[in-house]
Amino acid sequence: MMTFHPKVIDLTLTRVHRLLAALGHPETRLPPVIHLAGTNGKGSTQAMIRAGLEAGGARVHAYTSPHLARFHERIRLAGDLIAEPALAALLDECVAANGGEEITFFEITTCAALLAFSRIPADFTLLEVGLGGRLDATNVVEKPRLTIITPVSIDHQQYLGETLAEIAGEKAGIIKRGVPCVVGPQEPEGLAVIEAKAARLGAPLWVHGQHWSVSEERGRLVYQDENGLLDLPLPNLPGPHQIQNAGAAIAALRLLGRDEAAAEAAVTRAVWPARMQRLRRGPLADSAPGAELWLDGGHNPAGGEAVAATLARMPARETHLICGMLNTKDVKGYMRPLAAHAAKLWAVPIPGEPNTLPAETTRDAARAAGLQAEAAGSVAEALARIVAITPQARVLICGSLYLAGQVLKENG
Template sequence: MTEGSDVILQRMMSLHPKIIDLTLDRVWRLLERLGNPQDRLPPVIHIAGTNGKGSTLAMIRAGLEARGERCHAYTSPHLARFHERIRLAGDLISEPDLTALLDEVEAANGGEPITYFEITTCAALLAMARTPADWTLLEVGLGGRLDATNVVVPRLSVITPVALDHQQYLGETLAEIASEKAGILKRQVPCVVAPQEDAALEAIEAAAARLGAPLIAHGQHWHVWEERSRLLFPDEHGLLDLPMPRLKGPHQVINAGTALAALRHLGADEAACEAAVDADWPARMQRLTTGPLVQAAGQARLWLDGGHNPAAGEALAATLAGMGGNGWHLICGMLNTKDVAGYLRPLAPHVATLHAVAVPDSDATLLPDQTAAAATACGIGATTAPQVAAALAAIVAAEPDARILICGSLYLAGYVLRENG
């Protein structure tokens, strides 16, 4: 019987003792054995940053596709199924194609040490090199300089807002982290830069100066803001007056602006830009409207968000404030590598209760008691629940028309989307 992709992916997870081990040596070795597919890709748009990479990529893709152009896209992590990571000329990779691809790449690797992200990135690059398209959109997995995607010379680089996250790998300060993100910059390749704190912008500018990489920077070359429920975007090409992004929250205005700056640099017209702001991306303040959890919620309204660091907490707090009221009920599960208090503190003024859960199927989950303790320390009334469904039942029993947000981890969001169908 032929193995499915899930079996091969599970085996790939055991090829290296560390989940994250930042170096490009193993990637270059495998790509060489595969015939260097990174050199045969359609023009690449390479996207790094701490928050907003996926949303920005989705908006750029929507704008390009509105012009009739075909886009490959590589994103991570996936939410429900691995196939979400690899999109070929607009369509998610099929199960037969993914299985054959993984078989080929696993054989080429020959059992040598390599991380799961590295080997699957090589597989994605191979698939994209073999499939005709007009563009390749690559989202950095972690950092930039030593990320497995950083083997390309792109047509355009993009750096979304940089914030503190993954300090154990990228550095303790904002400047150090920004320098790692700026590692995707290539000599004389333009880079769109989203709004940044001063320390991050200075680090990006220093890297760009060394490489002669022109910057298309927020505050200098383009601006974006909301006015009277419209999105205004002026740049050197003129003023765009567009609908607000479909994705909710003030931070999505920034992501939309970043995507629009990229599209305008690539010559997109107003229709393509309007298509960009209409893009959707799962687990970004996503309203759940169907499925078993929604049925169990009854009259209550249910949202899902995968943000998980302090900057994401601030963005989410601004989103909740914009939606009105301060009586939100959170079902929260986080990983033990995250700054839990930093994430929860901005949310506290908007939250009535928090039910802490474990992130299912994760060895790195924070114990619910620990999440609840962090929430209590931030001034949020917190308790624990054995799983999401139990937390939902407890909230609905106490307040049938509650507004409920499941949050704290992309892995928890992925579990919810799988379980909810």
């Protein structure tokens, strides 16, 4: 049996380098790598880039975390989710090569993904950072084709630092000597750190607001850079924050030499569950046929702002939140932007999650953030109580990707 490192998260590359060496250095045999870091928007941006590349016929590997319903969602081989037997065999191989040494769960699964990617032909490898960047297990590729840093905000302070500049420094750790880096919208202090790191390494930057811009104009997405202007449909992923994610994805595709058709596919064909996802069918949705049911996994203050901005643009409808959060998050910071857009918040625990906040604690934090709030035992109970009062309500289940994963599992 493998020995996991006693800490769930311990940011260092020592154990990963040791295991990759034992596996014959698969990280040196990957298809061209696009490496993404950032606090918010990594997954959506990655999904858009993949849609754009695949529309042109490219075969794309992709690694993302965390999973929602099943672990194998994290690894996509040349477009398809890895099969369970193949994943089990890879993990067995990595456990054997690790020889009983301590290693974290994320580290060994990242090594398994890199091993799989090294063995199956593809045109690109999309690697999403798990946490931070500089010391993240994915940061082992010496010469990626491209790096991307999506918006950086305050999150995971216990691992990445207390200030925006410190956190940006960790994210900027994926920048490599001479490798172009696409930079999404940033706060000035974060951008200054990213620019300084890129200057030291001679890495060309492609920065939002300097080298490219993106905006919504008359119901269309308008992207502009030195190569011209693109007039495209709005992203199929809902919410105004997806405009900036689409901009970063299009900038990346342009740097990879892709055309307007790829940019259009990026914004119209991307699929990314639990990001303002409408739940139209399944046991949960069927239990509230008159309600409008949504699911979002955002969990930090920037995520709360993104959800609030999305709700603000929806047609008027009484909105209730069903919210479960982890005890490691800035709960009031997440909820504060939502207070103006919800009639009530229903706090729930996250089933099977040791770090869940009790429903009563989440309820109290919501009240402190200016929301009317009640506690409930589960999502199903909260939904039943909402539709008993307001059968036609808009209901958003939110606050955690772990809660979102449980909901997707239960809702089929």
